[in-house]
């Protein structure tokens with residue numbers, strides 16, 4: 001994401017990096033000291049440790065690959081897995097697209113999800129219990145980042161309406177507010193206090209119950225890698241990618257419109273609805289076309305609601321002057 005930053009922000013960011021490297025090194029050095037005895041270099045031991053963390057068995061592994069729901073079809077090929085898995089926005093782990101390595105520090109088990117606010121009875125549920133209870137399927141969706149690039153991806157997961165149903169919201173609840181984990185000790189981005197952590201997103205209950213709103217647990221027929229927002233992230237294919245919050249720990253039902261992370265940071269550029277529209281430019285760039293990731297720079301015209309209008313347009317027909325696009 002491209003944010004206009006005050007000079008001081010940038011300075012502080014580059015200052016924070018060496019501390020992160022230093023803290024990690026201490027942990028790695030302890031492991032590397034043992035490894036040296038049997039002739040493994042510290043670099044190898046570090047690489048091994050990173051890949052061990054990435055390859056920890058997932059307790060729901062047996063549910064993959066999930067059966068594909070053939071209803072959701074694409075107008076373009078799937079993006080190659082290696083491209084999607086190595087070009088990510090996940091500011092908790094850095095502001096570049098290259099956060100894969102840093103994101104392996106995320107511990108995805110145990111992972112507890114809190115459901116609270118205006119519900120019959122607040123509760124907590126572990127990710128594996130949740131996934132086994134609701135079951136998973138595969139869907140092919142397009143994803144359009146507000147930065148004007150896009151990808152197509154086979155997500156595995158379940159319709160968000162199932163979670164809303166489990167939550168039993170009160171009639172007075174109008175929105176679902178979602179929160180990402182908060183742990184400075186593993187997420188270097190969260191040590192940058194000028195960002196409004198934790199990452200927050202929100203949708204109306206009607207949007208949460210739309211059939212396209214999908215809670216993602218997996219990609220490419222496997223449990224999702226950490227950089228994609230394991231073990232639970234959202235996919236809202238008709239909205240700009242920043243609405244699709246990663247690594248969710250909390251769903252709160254509320255009658256107040258939640259203020260999202262990007263809206264909080266830069267409300268002139270990022271709003272609540274953030275529906276995809278080629279005719280409404282971002283204040284600093286056009287949204288008319290998008291770069292298709294993995295094609296060496298091919299661009300296609302962007303489609304209203306990212307091509308999902310038949311499913312979602314009716315939700316926005318009565319909103320008059322609201323800022324629906326951006």
Ligand SMILES: Nc1nc2c(c(=O)[nH]1)N[C@H]1C(S)=C(S)[C@@H](COP(=O)(O)O)O[C@H]1N2
Pocket residue numbers: 001087088089090091092144145146180199227228229241242243244245246247
């Ligand atoms: N918690 C959290 N969720 C997030 C982000 C983030 O920085 N932190 N970035 C968003 C943005 S801008 C995009 S485009 C998508 C990127 O998802 P991907 O890396 O899986 O392609 O995640 C969204 N969800």
Ligand SMILES: [Mo]
Pocket residue numbers: 001089145146147240241242
């Ligand atoms: Mo994005």
